Amino acid sequence: MSGVALVVFDLDGTLIDSAGDLAASVNAALERLAPGAPPVPPERVRTFIGDGAGTLVARTLAAAGVDITTEQALPVFLECYSARLLETTALYPGVAEALDALRDRRLAVLTNKPGDMSRTILAGLGVAGRFARICGAGDVPAKKPDPAGLRMLLAEAGVGPQAAVLVGDSAIDVRTGRAAGVRTVGVTYGLDPGSLRATPPDLLVDDLRELPGRLATPAPA
Secondary structure, eight states: OOOOOEEEEOSBTTTEEOHHHHHHHHHHHHHHHSTTOOOOOHHHHHTTTTSOHHHHHHHHHHHHTOOOOHHHHHHHHHHHHHTSTTSSOEEOTTHHHHHHHTTTSEEEEEEEEEHHHHHHHHHHTTOGGGOSEEEEETTBSSOTTSTHHHHHHHHHHTOOGGGEEEEESSHHHHHHHHHHTOEEEEETTSSOHHHHHHSOOSEEESSGGGHHHHHTSOOOO
């Protein structure tokens, strides 16, 4: 994967483990909207993450079996989540070191999480300055797997698809990269590794610290 000038990262499940705060927030919203409803187990909420806040809320409401619309619940969830963005959220092991080793390349984030929350989290974790751009919902025309956000980052960087990679933890990221003609890297430690078996990326890594060396290695003939 040599010749890579731009590395674009997914956020949840790739750079950060935010499942605990997301589960606590969506259950806090559920308690406010439907007092007495049983909370959805955190391990189940983990499987709802990755398609954006609206989908997370809709899946949680369905799992809880409550008669509340996503439109009613979404603002309450966002309020609950904004109060606990960094209670338990942390970088995955090796992420800070990998970002340090990639300082010679342009780095960006493309996530389906709201952009303002994404920037707040990465700033709180001390790594926001590593990225030329941190883009999320509200910053791009459409959420992944629509390639519009990735194409925007390519245009801003002034590089072609062949000079970029998209790093993520799910099939959503693989489909986004392919739709834009960008090579993809999957991380096996994330929220949805099973989807990477069904939709394989160009490269798999078990630890993000593997990535800098792999990007410097020419692809096999």
